[in-house]
Each structure stands twice: as C-alpha cells, then as structure tokens.
Amino acid sequence: MKKLFISISIVIIFISCDKNSDDRNGSFLSGSGAFIINEGNFMGGNGSLSFYSYDSLKIYNDIFINANGRPLGDVPNSLAISGERIYIVVNNSGKVEVVDKNTLESVKTITGLIAPRNISIVSSTKAYVSSIYSDSVTVLDLTDNSISGFINLRRSSEAIAVIRNKAFISNWVGGAEVLVIDTDRDKVIDSISVAMEPESMVIDKNKMLWVLCNGGWKREFYAELIGVNTSTNVIEKRLVFPTKLASPSCLQIDGDGSTLYYLESGLRKMKTDAETVPATPYIAESGHYFYKMGINPVNGDILVTDAVDYQQKGHLLIYDSAGKLLSDEMADIIPGMVCFKLNSDFN
Amino acid sequence: MGSYRHRMLTLKVYITGLLLLTGISIKAQISSELDTIEIKEVIITHKKVPADLIGFKSIAIDSSVTGNFSHETLADLLAQSSDISVKSYGVGGSATPSFRGTSASQTQLQWNNISINNPMLGQADLSLIPVGLIDKIDIYYGGSSMPAGNGGIGGTINLQTKPVWNNNTTITLNPGAGSFGHYSGVVKVRTGSLSFQSVTKAYMQYAENNFSFLNDVSSAEPVWEIRRNNQTFQKGLLQELYYRKLKNVLSARLWYQSADRNLPASILIQQPDGNEKQLDESLRTIINYDGFKGLTEYFIAGSFSVSKLDYSNKLASIDSRNLSEMLILKAGLVNNIGQYVRTKITIDNENTLVKSENYEDNRTGRNVVSVTALAEVNGSGRFGATFLFREIINNNSILLPDYSTGLQMQIAAGREYYLKANYSRNSKLPSMNDLYWAPGGNPSLMNESANMFEIIYEMKEQIYSPLYLNFDIALYHNTIKNMIQWLPGNYAYWMAENVKSVNTSGLESELSFSYTHNKISSILKLSYTYTRATTKDSEITNDESIGKQLIYVPENQANAALRFNYSGFYSNWISSFTGRRYTTLDNTSYLPAYFINSLSVGYGINHKDNLYNLSLTADNIFSTGYEAIAYYPQPGRSFSLKLLIQFIK
Numbered sequence: 001m002k003k004l005f006i007s008i009s010i011v012i013i014f015i016s017c018d019k020n021s022d023d024r025n026g027s028f029l030s031g032s033g034a035f036i037i038n039e040g041n042f043m044g045g046n047g048s049l050s051f052y053s054y055d056s057l058k059i060y061n062d063i064f065i066n067a068n069g070r071p072l073g074d075v076p077n078s079l080a081i082s083g084e085r086i087y088i089v090v091n092n093s094g095k096v097e098v099v100d101k102n103t104l105e106s107v108k109t110i111t112g113l114i115a116p117r118n119i120s121i122v123s124s125t126k127a128y129v130s131s132i133y134s135d136s137v138t139v140l141d142l143t144d145n146s147i148s149g150f151i152n153l154r155r156s157s158e159a160i161a162v163i164r165n166k167a168f169i170s171n172w173v174g175g176a177e178v179l180v181i182d183t184d185r186d187k188v189i190d191s192i193s194v195a196m197e198p199e200s201m202v203i204d205k206n207k208m209l210w211v212l213c214n215g216g217w218k219r220e221f222y223a224e225l226i227g228v229n230t231s232t233n234v235i236e237k238r239l240v241f242p243t244k245l246a247s248p249s250c251l252q253i254d255g256d257g258s259t260l261y262y263l264e265s266g267l268r269k270m271k272t273d274a275e276t277v278p279a280t281p282y283i284a285e286s287g288h289y290f291y292k293m294g295i296n297p298v299n300g301d302i303l304v305t306d307a308v309d310y311q312q313k314g315h316l317l318i319y320d321s322a323g324k325l326l327s328d329e330m331a332d333i334i335p336g337m338v339c340f341k342l343n344s345d346f347n
Numbered sequence: 348m349g350s351y352r353h354r355m356l357t358l359k360v361y362i363t364g365l366l367l368l369t370g371i372s373i374k375a376q377i378s379s380e381l382d383t384i385e386i387k388e389v390i391i392t393h394k395k396v397p398a399d400l401i402g403f404k405s406i407a408i409d410s411s412v413t414g415n416f417s418h419e420t421l422a423d424l425l426a427q428s429s430d431i432s433v434k435s436y437g438v439g440g441s442a443t444p445s446f447r448g449t450s451a452s453q454t455q456l457q458w459n460n461i462s463i464n465n466p467m468l469g470q471a472d473l474s475l476i477p478v479g480l481i482d483k484i485d486i487y488y489g490g491s492s493m494p495a496g497n498g499g500i501g502g503t504i505n506l507q508t509k510p511v512w513n514n515n516t517t518i519t520l521n522p523g524a525g526s527f528g529h530y531s532g533v534v535k536v537r538t539g540s541l542s543f544q545s546v547t548k549a550y551m552q553y554a555e556n557n558f559s560f561l562n563d564v565s566s567a568e569p570v571w572e573i574r575r576n577n578q579t580f581q582k583g584l585l586q587e588l589y590y591r592k593l594k595n596v597l598s599a600r601l602w603y604q605s606a607d608r609n610l611p612a613s614i615l616i617q618q619p620d621g622n623e624k625q626l627d628e629s630l631r632t633i634i635n636y637d638g639f640k641g642l643t644e645y646f647i648a649g650s651f652s653v654s655k656l657d658y659s660n661k662l663a664s665i666d667s668r669n670l671s672e673m674l675i676l677k678a679g680l681v682n683n684i685g686q687y688v689r690t691k692i693t694i695d696n697e698n699t700l701v702k703s704e705n706y707e708d709n710r711t712g713r714n715v716v717s718v719t720a721l722a723e724v725n726g727s728g729r730f731g732a733t734f735l736f737r738e739i740i741n742n743n744s745i746l747l748p749d750y751s752t753g754l755q756m757q758i759a760a761g762r763e764y765y766l767k768a769n770y771s772r773n774s775k776l777p778s779m780n781d782l783y784w785a786p787g788g789n790p791s792l793m794n795e796s797a798n799m800f801e802i803i804y805e806m807k808e809q810i811y812s813p814l815y816l817n818f819d820i821a822l823y824h825n826t827i828k829n830m831i832q833w834l835p836g837n838y839a840y841w842m843a844e845n846v847k848s849v850n851t852s853g854l855e856s857e858l859s860f861s862y863t864h865n866k867i868s869s870i871l872k873l874s875y876t877y878t879r880a881t882t883k884d885s886e887i888t889n890d891e892s893i894g895k896q897l898i899y900v901p902e903n904q905a906n907a908a909l910r911f912n913y914s915g916f917y918s919n920w921i922s923s924f925t926g927r928r929y930t931t932l933d934n935t936s937y938l939p940a941y942f943i944n945s946l947s948v949g950y951g952i953n954h955k956d957n958l959y960n961l962s963l964t965a966d967n968i969f970s971t972g973y974e975a976i977a978y979y980p981q982p983g984r985s986f987s988l989k990l991l992i993q994f995i996k
Contacts, residue, residue, distance in 0.1 A: 045564075045615040045978040046936065070564050074615045074978075094617040106567060111617060115662060133662045217786065217840050287888035289835055309834055310841075312891045312932035333931065 029063075029102050031055035032346040034294060034303055035086070035339045036316055037076050038332035042092065047076040048332045049088065049104070052303070052316055054346065059316055059329035064088070064097070067104035072097065078118045079339045080127065082142055089116045089129060096129065098145045101341070108145040113138050120160035120167065122183045128167055130157035137169060139186055151186050153179055161201040161209055163230050168209050170198035178211055180233055190233045195224035199249055203230065204272045205257030208237075212251035212262055219244045225251075225260075225277060239277050248277075255297030263290045267304060283323045288315070294338030298346055301326075305335035401723050401731035402753020402769045403491030404803050404821050404855075408484040411910070415919055415947055415964075418523045418531040418552065418989060421481070421506075422473035426975075427923050427945065428908065429486065430855050430876040431502075433473065434899050435975040438527075438982055439556040439579040439608060441625075442474040446501030447489060447823060448851035448880025448900045450830075453775055453795065455492060455499035458506045459600065461633055461650040462496055466671045466699045466713075469498075469778025475606050475627055476506065477550045479521065479533035480585050483507040488855070489799050489823055490751045490771030493735055494721055496695065497749075498775040500797045500827060508600065510544035510589045511537060518994045525964075525987030528555030542592065548585040554578065558982035561972055562614050574980065576620045577611045593639070600633045613978040622661050629654040644681040650674070669703040671779070691721040701779050711783040715776065716740040731755040733769070741776060746794060749773050767803035772796065777843070781831050786840040793845050797827040813864045820856040826883065827851065834887075847885045849897065853878040868912045876904040882932075892932035899976070901926040903940075919947040930977050941973035951991075958993040 033053040038061075040047035049064040049072055064072040073093035080087045081101060088097040096110040096119070115133035119140075122128055127140040128151075137157050141148035157179075158172035167181040178198055180190035195213035202210050208227045215223035223246050227237030241248065241264075248264035260270050266281025267290060283302065291307035291314070300321030307314045314335040318327040408428065416424040422442035426433040434451070435442035443451035456463050456471035464471045485505040492499030511517075516538040523531045531552035538545050556577035563569035583604040590597045610623035631652040638645050651674050658667045679693040700712040719737040726732075733753040739746045753769035774796040782788050801823040808816045829845035857874040880900045882892040896902060903926030910919045922944045929937045949962030963986065970983035 043613055043616070044930070045613050046931065068567065070567065071615065074613060093615050109566065133664065307835070308889065308891075309832065309846075309887045311832070313935075315889075 028053045032342045035079055036331055036335050037079055037337040039075050039334040039336045045074045047072050050331050061332050068106045078337050080119045080121050082121045087119050089119045118160055120162050122162055128160050132156050159201045161203050163203050172197055172199050192233055194226050196221040200251040202251055202253040214247050223248050250292050252295050254295050292336045303338045307334045310334055400491050401733045402755040402767045404488045405491045406486050413478050417479040420474045421476035424478050427921050437979045439577050441472045448878045449501030453500040455503040461675055467779045479550050480548050481506045482509050490769050493751050497717055500773050500775050512541055514540050516996045520992045523989035526985035527558045544589040546587040550583040552581045560980035576609045579608045581606045596637045598635045602631045604629050615978050624659050626657040642683045646679050648677040672700045674698040687725050689723045693719045706783050707785050729757040763807040765805045769801050771799045781843040787842045789843040793829045795829050797825050799825045815861045817859045822854045824852040848883040850883045851880040866914045870910045872908045874906045895934045896929050899928050901928045915951045917949050921945050938974055941971055944968045956995045960991040962989045
C-alpha cells in the first residue's frame with residue numbers, strides 16, 4: 001500500500017512537473033499555432049504576447065515576459081515572422097523587439113522608431129515599418145536587426161502590402177491615398193487616390209490589391225472596398241458601403257486568395273469577384289466586441305479577437321471555416337493582431 | 348400618461364418636502380428673533396458648513412500639519428497624512444484622490460466652500476494645489492460632504508483661507524531648496540486691524556525632478572536611469588480682503604495659479620524630451636458676505652473662475668486648448684430654533700461654459716441649480732440627528748432628489764464617547780467631457796448615484812493629566828450605481844455609457860495619544876484604513892471584473908506620525924504604508940505594497956516678536972523604490988531645507 005502511494009505520488013509529481021515545464025520552457029512554440037498581440041491599455045504598459053497552440057488546443061499568455069523577465073511594452077501592435085526571428089512592433093514604446101521564433105528569447109531591441117504600427121517583410125534582409133505619427137517609413141536591416149534608413153512619405157502610414165518589387169503603403173488617419181514604393185530603391189514611385197482613411201489591405205490570387213477604406217471616424221464619407229491593379233497602380237473596382245454609418249475594419253484574405261473577410265458589426269465574408277459588399281454578417285458578434293482577426297491560410301479557421309470593454313482581458317474566439325465556434329480562449333488585455341505560425345506538416 | 352402622472356406626483360412630493368423644510372426655516376427665524384437673548388450663546392460657532400455635522404465623520408487638518416508641507420502639494424500632504432488614496436503619476440505629475448474606493452470624479456475639491464473641480468474632467472488635480480497658500484483643510488467623508496455641495500459621493504476636501512483678526516502686520520518669508528533641483532518660496536503678508544484685514548500670499552516652485560530610478564523593465568538587465576522631461580514650474584498669488592463689522596464679514600478673494608509642466612512618459616515609452624507638455628492656469632474669485640441678525644446667520648457668495656488647460660504632444664500632433672468658466676452663486680440661511688434645533692437652507696447655482704475644440708460648436712454650457720435643506724437636532728446634548736434633502740435642477744431637468752440622515756448618541760453623560768450612524772443617497776452629475784466630448788460624449792447619461800451607510804464610534808479620554816487618548820473608527824458600505832465608462836460603440840469611436848455598479852465598504856480608524864507638559868509636547872497618531880471596492884454588476888457581457896477589487900484602490904493603508912516638540916526644537920516622523928494595488932480588472936496583476944518614511948527636524952526661536960525657523964526634511968529615508976501608477980517611478984531619498992522668517996509689527 002505504501003509503495004502504491006509513493007508510486008502514485010511520483011507519477012503525479014512527474015505529470016505536474018512535465019505540464020509546468022511545458023508551459024514554462026515554451027516548448028509549445030515549436031508546434032503550429034497563432035500569435036496574438038495583446039495591445040494592453042494605452043499608457044498602461046501591459047501589452048503582452050499570447051500563442052494559441054494547434055497541438056494542445058489551448059492558449060498560452062504572457063509568453064514574452066515569461067521568456068525574458070520583462071514586459072513587452074506599451075501597445076504592441078503588430079508582428080511578423082522572418083526565418084528564425086519574430087519582429088514585434090511596440091507602438092507606444094517606439095521599438096521593435098526581435099526574438100527567437102522557437103524560444104521567444106530576446107535577440108535585440110531596435111529602438112528609436114516614432115510611433116511604429118505595422119511591419120512587413122520585404123525580403124529576407126529587409127522590412128518596412130509604418131508610423132502613425134511620423135512622415136517616414138522605417139527601413140530595417142534584418143541581417144543585423146538595425147535601422148538602415150527611412151523613406152519619407154510626407155504623411156503618416158498604416159497598412160503595408162508587398163508584391164514583387166512594390167510595397168503599397170496606406171495613409172490612414174485623415175488620409176485617402178496609397179503610396180507605392182520601389183522596394184529595390186526604397187523610393188516612392190507613385191500614389192493612388194482611394195477613399196477616406198485606407199485602414200487595411202490584402203493582395204488576392206490575381207495580384208489585385210484590396211484596400212479597405214473605413215470612411216473616417218466622423219462618418220462624413222462612405223466606406224469603400226477598392227481593388228487596385230498592382231501592375232498598373234490603377235483602381236479597377238470600387239464597392240461602396242450602403243450607409244455612412246458602416247465602419248469596416250481589419251481586411252483579411254483566405255489562403256488561396258479568393259475570399260475576403262472584414263469586421264463590420266460582426267464578421268463579413270465575400271468572394272473577390274462579388275459586386276456588392278455583404279448585407280449581413282457571416283458571423284454575428286452575439287455580445288462580443290470583435291476587434292481584429294486572422295484567417296488560417298491552410299484550413300480556413302477564423303480566429304477573431306474580442307476586446308470586451310477594452311479594459312479587461314479579452315478573448316480569442318476560434319471558428320471553423322463554416323463559422324462554427326470551436327473554442328473561446330481567454331487572452332490578455334485588448335487582443336489584437338493574429339499572426340499564424342504553421343509548420344509544414346500542419347493540415 | 349401613467350408615467351407623466353407619476354412624475355407630477357413625485358414632483359409634488361418633492362416640492363411639498365422642500366416647502367416643509369423651508370417652513371421650518373422661516374419659523375425658526377421668527378422664533379430666534381424672539382429668543383435672541385436667551386439663545387445667544389448657541390450661535391457663536393461661525394460655521395457655514397459645520398465640521399461636526401451630527402452623525403457624520405469629518406476631520407480638519409490644521410496648520411500643525413500643513414506647515415510641514417508648505418512647499419509641497421496637496422497630493423503630497425494627503426498621501427502621507429490622511430487615509431485618502433492618491434493616484435499619482437510621480438513627483439510633478441498629476442495626482443487625483445480616491446475616497447473610500449470611489450473614483451477621482453466622485454471627490455469634490457472646494458476652496459472656501461466653492462467647487463474648484465475642473466468641469467471638463469469632473470475632477471481635481473491635487474498636484475496643482477500648493478499647501479503653502481492654504482490655512483486649513485476640512486475633509487468630509489461620504490455623506491458628510493452633502494451640506495458642502497453636490498457630487499462628493501466619496502467625500503469633499505475643502506481648502507480654507509482665512510484672516511487673523513488683530514492689529515498686527517505679519518510678514519512671512521519662507522524660502523526652501525531641495526534635492527532634484529527643487530527651489531520654492533512662499534511669501535505671506537497679513538496686515539490690517541480688528542475690522543479690516545488684507546492677506547497676500549505668493550508662491551513659486553521650480554523643480555527639475557531629475558531623480559534616479561532603477562529601470563528593470565526596459566532591457567534584459569536592470570539599469571539606473573535619470574528621470575527626464577519632468578520639469579515643473581508653478582506660481583500662484585492669493586489676495587484676500589476682509590471687512591468686519593460686529594460679526595458680519597465681507598470678503599473678497601482672488602487666486603491666480605499657474606503650472607507649466609513637462610509630462611514624463613511611462614518608463615516603457617520612448618519619446619523625445621519636451622514632447623508632452625501641460626499648462627494649467629486658473630483665476631478664481633470669490634466675494635462673500637456672512638451676516639448675523641439675531642439668531643439667524645446668512646451668507647451670500649458669488650464666484651467666477653476661469654481655468655485654462657492646454658495639452659500638447661508633438662509626436663501625436665496634438666495641441667489641445669481648453670477653457671472653462673464657472674459662475675457660482677450661493678446663498679444660505681441658518682436658523683437656530685430653541686436650544687436644540689438648527690436649520691439651514693442653501694441655494695446654489697453653478698453655470699459652466701466650456702470652450703474647447705473638442706466639443707461640438709467649440710463651446711458648450713450647463714446650468715445646475717440645487718436647493719439643499721438641512722435640519723440638525725441636538726437633544727439635550729446627548730442625542731442628535733441630522734436630516735438633509737436636496738433637489739437638483741440640471742438644465743431645466745429635475746433630477747431624483749438626494750437625501751441624508753444621521754443619528755448620534757453620547758454614550759455616557761459627561762464623557763466624550765459617541766456613537767454615530769448615517770444613511771445617505773448622493774449623486775454626481777456626469778462631467779462635461781462625458782456629456783459633450785466630440786465624438787463619444789453622451790448627453791443622455793444618467794447621474795452616478797450612491798446609497799451610503801456608515802457607523803462611527805469616537806472617543807476622547809484623559810488617561811492621566813496631561814496624557815490624552817483619541818480613538819475613532821468608522822465602518823461604511825456604499826453601493827454606487829450607473830458608473831460611467833467609455834466603451835466602443837457601433838461607430839468608429841467610443842462612447843460614454845452608464846454600465847456598472849460598484850460596492851465599496853471598509854473601515855477607517857485612528858488612535859492618537861497627545862502629551863503636553865511644560866516645554867514638552869508630543870503627539871502620536873496611528874491610523875489604519877481597509878477598503879474593499881468591487882464591481883457589483885455590469886452591462887458588459889462576461890465582465891471579469893465583477894467581484895474583483897477596483898484597480899489602483901489599495902485594500903490596506905496605514906499611517907503613523909510622531910511629532911515631538913521641546914522648547915524650540917521639533918521633529919516629525921511620518922510613516923505611511925500603502926498595500927497592494929491591482930492594475931488589471933481581473934486582479935491578476937498588481938503593484939506591490941510600499942512603506943515610506945520621512946523625518947523633519949527643525950528649530951525655531953523668537954527674537955523681539957520675530958520668529959526664525961529652520962527645518963530639514965528627509966523624505967523616503969530608506970530610498971524605497973515604489974510606484975503609485977505602474978511604470979511611473981517615484982523618487983528615492985530626498986532632502987529639503989526650509990527657512991521661515993516671520994516679522995511681526
């Protein structure tokens with residue numbers, strides 16, 4: 001009996017240690033999943049990083065501070081993966097945290113950026129970072145993780161979409177333009193007048209750039225979804241939202257580049273060849289505050305963040321491609337951008 | 348139709364109640380005139396707002412405490428010497444009060460009974476008030492704030508400035524200097540006669556506030572850094588004129604105050620020096636007449652104030668300029684009916700105009716009229732009761748009335764043991780920003796309202812001559828409804844909404860020993876405060892904050908102060924403990940507790956009627972690292988030297 005008790009105790013201790021060490025050493029990061037940027041409260045310094053694991057089907061919170069023993073910063077906004085590195089843009093801290101993809105241990109902190117917002121990997125050696133306050137896009141050298149230069153746009157910048165040797169960068173706050181940059185020369189080569197406040201952009205399978213213009217917060221203009229030919233920089237499609245009260249955001253696209261998703265009083269879904277924007281949501285909010293989302297490029301899962309009241313911890317809502325809720329995971333304060341990290345064996 | 352009839356019926360009930368109380372007042376006036384000679388002794392207490400409202404708790408902080416903080420701000424004084432929690436962005440940064448777990452906007456700050464809360468924010472920044480200009484501070488807790496005015500659900504802090512009626516001319520020079528480039532000076536001139544007094548006070552303070560702190564969050568290894576972009580320059584001028592005939596006093600007051608500040612960011616935020624700035628400038632005036640006729644006291648006060656708040660953030664291209672004007676007219680009538688009953692009726696009209704680029708049409712106004720009727724019954728000295736009723740008319744809308752009642756019993760005749768209990772319903776109007784900020788201000792907001800219950804025990808005992816013991820303990824419970832919070836709405840901006848109810852409950856206790864014998868005087872004060880403030884319910888789906896302690900409200904606070912005087916030498920030791928404060932609504936993150944100690948020593952001598960006093964203060968003696976708000980470090984050990992020279996002629 002005593003031996004049995006000791007054996008059971010050892011097993012329990014072993015299981016407990018194993019579980020804890022898995023959480024602590026970040027081994028879950030080696031599998032497939034999605035990073036979730038938790039923006040935290042503005043000036044609160046409580047931004048954080050979470051990871052939803054497709055292996056364990058659970059979310060791991062505070063993974064940056066657990067790996068590095070210090071907080072991520074004030075209002076992290078976006079994240080990009082390049083090779084073995086993850087680049088986390090921390091807006092109000094004016095920095096980019098460079099961490100190891102598999103351990104999240106800090107490799108370098110790139111400081112001196114002004115209100116950085118979004119990052120886009122241009123090549124294996126270069127990335128662009130937009131800025132909500134400065135007139136320039138910051139160019140990062142990914143070989144030594146340093147700032148290699150700036151591209152003066154003479155206006156603030158938000159979303160970035162890269163195709164071939166072009167980067168399309170939107171001028172969101174108070175703007176109505178998309179600027180075109182030659183990524184070989186880091187020079188502005190064109191600008192495209194779109195609609196009021198181009199907030200997010202994606203590129204479809206036909207190499208069409210889709211620009212979601214939310215119409216501005218004053219609701220003086222109609223929101224529009226605009227298709228731009230990325231070879232000619234000419235607008236080829238304009239879908240105007242039916243009412244000025246419509247304020248869409250967070251345009252995303254599926255893995256094969258044929259279906260667009262965005263948030264507007266729920267989650268909306270439409271084919272790229274549709275002639276009107278959808279009249280009803282594909283997934284209703286049902287008491288949630290949908291804030292940001294990501295579409296799994298392999299299986300079409302829809303990961304939506306619920307910011308609740310933007311004060312307390314939010315949720316990650318996981319729907320399958322048919323819109324069925326699979327899971328509701330507690331994230332951290334103001335869960336925002338979702339960035340997938342899928343291994344080659346993920347299906 | 349039913350609703351209309353119900354409202355009319357309710358209105359009639361209110362008006363009837365008001366008339367009844369007014370009737371008491373009129374009757375009292377007649378009665379008091381008849382009994383002038385008999386009752387005359389009763390009315391010698393000249394208090395428009397009684398500090399000892401029957402059945403309620405209030406305290407006064409007098410010059411023995413304010414003198415130690417003459418070069419500091421009201422935020423510093425209250426943080427170290429009261430049970431009010433102060434949420435501070437660090438030395439030089441803004442600081443707001445929290446009474447009994449309530450929000451900053453549920454505390455009223457007054458200057459001689461006139462509200463000086465910023466009408467846009469609905470709250471006051473305590474870091475803008477230099478203690479050196481203030482003579483006395485009254486603190487009214489919970490329901491005891493209601494006679495003082497509207498909106499003090501948590502409580503009211505009243506700053507008193509007052510004359511000294513004599514024929515002397517007193518000139519006080521009070522320069523000081525301290526660590527972190529801190530220079531300050533106070534000059535006071537009091538002159539006049541037994542019937543006329545002029546009081547002039549000027550204040551100036553400049554501080555670099557460039558203290559060092561350990562930054563253990565911005566990089567892998569902790570680094571000692573210097574706080575930058577933290578300079579403050581404050582100046583103020585207070586001019587008061589008083590004319591007295593018999594007991595009737597006419598006064599005119601003018602207070603100019605300016606604070607020009609660089610605002611340092613959180614240590615997690617990188618921004619260039621001089622990026623964020625704030626200029627607060629205010630000019631406040633009060634004309635007041637206190638009159639006595641027989642047993643009737645009355646007062647008429649008019650106040651006009653202009654407050655400017657300019658905020659700029661170069662990075663964000665923000666240049667926000669805001670101007671608010673307040674015209675306050677206040678009148679009151681106090682009657683004593685016999686020996687035991689005292690009534691008071693007050694009419695208060697506050698007219699506010701805000702000019703801001705952030706409002707529709709760049710300007711918005713509001714007019715609030717309130718009528719407060721108060722009756723105090725003090726039965727044969729041992730039993731007492733207070734009844735208060737208030738009606739508020741907000742821009743022609745009659746609001747639900749507020750009311751309060753308090754009971755008091757002297758436990759044993761001739762002994763200073765008191766048991767008190769009170770119940771109040773109090774409310775606070777939404778701030779102008781909550782109502783009219785564009786976008787998101789919501790003109791349909793309801794008042795935040797509270798039901799408040801409190802039991803108090805107070806005692807004073809002479810242990811043996813000359814050692815005295817004072818003890819008091821207050822237990823309270825408040826339920827606050829319709830708490831306002833800004834939430835994301837259906838559009839691309841947030842809106843102010845009434846969404847939550849909050850419970851706050853706790854206890855406040857203080858034990859003090861005072862000893863005075865020959866040249867020695869000493870006082871030891873120990874206080875402890877427990878505050879449990881939780882979200883009760885919410886209209887937010889799956890609100891994780893329900894049942895959790897509100898953020899930045901410490902459950903435990905304690906203070907200890909030991910003052911010792913011997914001949915001209917004096918010392919003052921203050922220890923203050925602030926417990927854990929949660930920083931997230933679900934209480935999973937918190938700032939650790941901290942324990943701060945300070946010591947002042949000084950020596951004063953009188954020479955030919957003049958006073959010379961030199962004092963040295965060491966704050967945060969053990970250089971404790973702490974934060975009142977996350978990632979805004981507070982300074983370690985600092986020293987300040989103050990000289991006071993007072994010429995009396």
